[in-house]
Amino acid sequence: MAQKTFITRLKLTDFRNYAQASLTLDGRHVVLTGNNGSGKTNLMEAVSFLSPGRGLRRAVLPEVARAGAAGGFSIFASLEGMSGDVEMGTGTEVQDDTTVRRLRLNGAPSRSVDDLTDHLRVLWLTPSMDGLFTGSSSERRRFLDRLVLSIDPAHGRRASDFERAMRSRNRLLGEGRFDPSWLSGLEQQMAALGIAMALARHEMMRLLSSLIDQSRDPSGFPVADLALAGFLDDVGMDTPAIDLEDLYRERLAANRGRDAAASRTLEGPHRSDLLVRHRDKDMDAARCSTGEQKALLVGLILAHAELVATMTGFAPILLLDEIAAHLDEGRRASLFDRIDALGGQAFMTGTDAQMFSSLGSRAQFVGVDDGQLLP
Numbered sequence: 001m002a003q004k005t006f007i008t009r010l011k012l013t014d015f016r017n018y019a020q021a022s023l024t025l026d027g028r029h030v031v032l033t034g035n036n037g038s039g040k041t042n043l044m045e046a047v048s049f050l051s052p053g054r055g056l057r058r059a060v061l062p063e064v065a066r067a068g069a070a071g072g073f074s075i076f077a078s079l080e081g082m083s084g085d086v087e088m089g090t091g092t093e094v095q096d097d098t099t100v101r102r103l104r105l106n107g108a109p110s111r112s113v114d115d116l117t118d119h120l121r122v123l124w125l126t127p128s129m130d131g132l133f134t135g136s137s138s139e140r141r142r143f144l145d146r147l148v149l150s151i152d153p154a155h156g157r158r159a160s161d162f163e164r165a166m167r168s169r170n171r172l173l174g175e176g177r178f179d180p181s182w183l184s185g186l187e188q189q190m191a192a193l194g195i196a197m198a199l200a201r202h203e204m205m206r207l208l209s210s211l212i213d214q215s216r217d218p219s220g221f222p223v224a225d226l227a228l229a230g231f232l233d234d235v236g237m238d239t240p241a242i243d244l245e246d247l248y249r250e251r252l253a254a255n256r257g258r259d260a261a262a263s264r265t266l267e268g269p270h271r272s273d274l275l276v277r278h279r280d281k282d283m284d285a286a287r288c289s290t291g292e293q294k295a296l297l298v299g300l301i302l303a304h305a306e307l308v309a310t311m312t313g314f315a316p317i318l319l320l321d322e323i324a325a326h327l328d329e330g331r332r333a334s335l336f337d338r339i340d341a342l343g344g345q346a347f348m349t350g351t352d353a354q355m356f357s358s359l360g361s362r363a364q365f366v367g368v369d370d371g372q373l374l375p
Ligand SMILES: Nc1ncnc2c1ncn2[C@@H]1O[C@H](COP(=O)(O)OP(=O)(O)OP(=O)(O)O)[C@@H](O)[C@H]1O
Pocket: 015, 016, 017, 018, 034, 035, 036, 037, 038, 039, 040, 041, 042, 043, 063, 064, 065, 066, 067, 349, 351, 368
């Protein structure tokens, strides 16, 4: 059984609609209830900032600090993490009109927010992800990359380095500078990084699919069949990585003219798509009903949380925004049982505490009222 990671204390300053707020937690699940617009999702967003990136809303950093606050925001958390007890402090500072993210671990400044992954994995599901299957492939790629990142933290660096090399290549091609020595260097980098990204995504799919196949889900969330498409579909990812790299590099070199005409690189991991099918209905997720899509997504997130727990040995922190809405009592109860069985700390929100009654003493209930926390 995976060990638990959990937050014991949280303190927010000038974060969204919170001027000052603090919360002491005892390791149980946390149910946040309150009216619309009271600050439930904001609190979850604060927890999501305890992982690299821009949080569960993919926020533009300057917009996160409380409107009217003089500087940036700050979040302090004490937690029992993957490397023992740790104090985390993160937030923003405004320097010369630029907002920069800061991180302190146990009081010492940290080089990079990526260091957060030494201590904690935070996964989330929010209503804004409801359109994942019908939305653009870029949203599904981002979703997939977040899944990969939680078991392979180097994935984020690979993806941003690939993007940088691709942008440079696009710029050279756009300016008509076909100098092979520059282009070859960039294409070499793109091939190494792009194939590493694609292999990491495929490995994630393989692990998640096998876990989904093995687990018999008593809560009845539908089984999803997962596949990747859109990059090197004609080759197959079981080809040795070195051959895949050579092949992709050769294709980039051969397609310079075509890419220059299109003003972008037409082949690469930036064009991949995650394909999800409802197994029992044998139907593309995008064609399933809204409720079925939501159920597929919940099933995927829970399977992913189980995978993270298995791979890291630590159950992740889960942020589940409005997860209980639209579920009947029986389904809700089995969902809570499955969340509980993960062995981690889950934060859940809803407007009505009654909806979470079957959690009983397994959860701490916290009221949220206009940027105030009422434990
Ligand atoms: N930077 C900010 N400064 C001050 N207030 C903000 C800021 N950003 C968002 N808000 C406010 O936070 C509130 C939204 O909070 P949040 O999304 O957490 O609500 P919620 O409790 O999850 O509501 P719902 O049940 O409707 O989802 C809104 O009133 C919004 O105006």
